[in-house]
Amino acid sequence: MIDEGTGALPEVGVPAARVLEEIRALRAADRPTHGGRLFAYVYDPGVAGLDELAQAADAESAHVNGLDPTAFPSLLAMENALVAAAARLLGGGPGTAAPEVVGSVTSGGTESLMLAVKAARDARPDLAEPRIVVPVSGHAAFAKAAHYLRVALDQVPVDPLTLRPAPADVAAAIRPETVLVAASAPSYAHGVVDPVAEIAAVAAAAGVRCHVDACFGGWTLPWLRRLGAPVPEFDFAVDGVTSISVDLHKYGYAPKGVSVLLHRDPALRAPQYFAYADWPGYTMINPVIASTRSGGPIAAAYATLRHLGEDGYLRLAALTRDAVAGLADAVRPVDGLRLLAEPESTVVCFTSDDPGLDLFVLVDELTARGWHTQPQLGYADLPASVHLTVTAAVAPRVAEFGPALAEAVAAARAAGPVELSAELRALAGSLTPEALTPELVARLAAGLGLGAGPVTDRMAVVNTLLDAAAPALRERLLAEFVGLLQRPSW
C-alpha cells in the first residue's frame, strides 16, 4: 500500500486526508486492537469514549518535552500524580509501611526493569562483576537489562507444577556479587504470582535489593483483591521489597508508552539517575533512559486514570475476572487440552496432552476464526502452551469463545500435527547459531513462507521448527527472520 515511487517522503506533500486514508489502509492488515479477540499486545477496556479522551490528552502534550521538568511543569505535575497513584495502589505513601516511596514514569515495562537493574548495579560500584537473580519465569526484559548493562544473569528454575521458584533456590542463587533479586506479580507467561514475601525475605537477609515486576499485574491484583480474590502480599507492604514496576499501558488501560518504576525511598532511586555536566552544552539530568521524550503518553495516561477512577478500575477488574473464569471454563472440558495453571490473575494458559492435537496448529485455526492467541514454545521441562492475556473487552465475547475453540480443535485434529521435513528437524536439532549462514537463513525463510510478501497467518510450521530448536538457536533464527522483514521499502 505504501506508494512505491515516493514512500514516506514524496517530492510533493500529500494532502492530510489522503495520508490518513493511507495509514488506515495499512492498518487494515493489523490484528484487531479492539473488540476482545486479541489476547496479547493490547489492553482494551472496551470503555466508550476513552480512546477519544486519551487521544485529545495526548495531542495537548505531544510537543511538550520531558527533557527538562522545570521548563514544562505540566508534565512534572502529571508524572508526580501518576507516581503517587501507583504508589498508593501498591502499598506506599503517607501512612503506609513505605511512606518515603518515590518513582519515575518510564516508556514501558522494559525500561522500568532496565532502570531497576541499573539502579541496583550503580549502587554497588565496588563490584567488578555484578549479578542479578531472576526466576526463569521472570520477563525476558530482565535478560535484556542484564545484557545491555553487562550484569550477569543467574536464573532460578520454577516448579513445573506451581510454575513458581522455590525461595530456597533463590537464596542459594544469591552470591556476594548479587545486586538484585527479582520476583513477578504475576509472571507474564502463566499469570502466577511468585512467593514475593519469601523471596524478599531471603534478599533482605542477604542485604540485596528485591524488585517486584508487577508490570503486567500491578494494576489488576489490588482490584482483584478488593473484589475478594485471594491475592498474596506482593507490594510495599512486604518488608524487603525495594522497588516495584507497574505498566499503565497494560491494565492501566492507557495508550502505549507509560510505566511507573517505584522505589521504597529516594536513596534507592538515586543511582537510577544519569547526570552529565562535562561538556559545553546544557547539563543533562535524566531520571530515565530517554532524554527528549514526548509528554503525550504521560498526559494520555493521566487522563485515563482520572477518567476511569477507582470505581472504573474495580468494574473493569470484575469484568476481567469473570471473563477469565469463562474462558477457563471453555478450555477445561476440551479433550486433550489442560490448563497449565489455574488462573489466579488475568491470564489463561493451556497446553495439550494429546499428540494428535497440535497446539501450534490450534493457534492457527483460532486465528483463522478471528481469535488471536499467543503460542509459547516449550522451555526446559515446561510444555509448549497457548497464552491468553484477558482484558475487560473480552467479557462480551466469552460466550462465543467456547464454540470457536471446539471448532478450531476439531479442525486442528483433522489437519493433524505439523510434520517437519527430515531436513528441517535435523537442522533444528543439530544446527548451532554460529553455523547459520545468510544463505541458509534465506533458504529456511523461503521454505517457511517468510521473508517476501505479507507475513502469513499460518505459523505452525515456524513455531514447530522453533520449538524443536534450543533457545540460542531460536534467538538467532528469530533475529534473522525479523531482519529479513525489516528492510527499507525503496
Ligand SMILES: Cc1ncc(COP(=O)(O)O)c(C=O)c1O
Ligand atoms: C511481567 C512483565 N514485565 C515486563 C514486561 C515488559 O513490558 P514492555 O513490553 O512494556 O516493555 C512485560 C510485558 O508483557 C511483562 O508482562
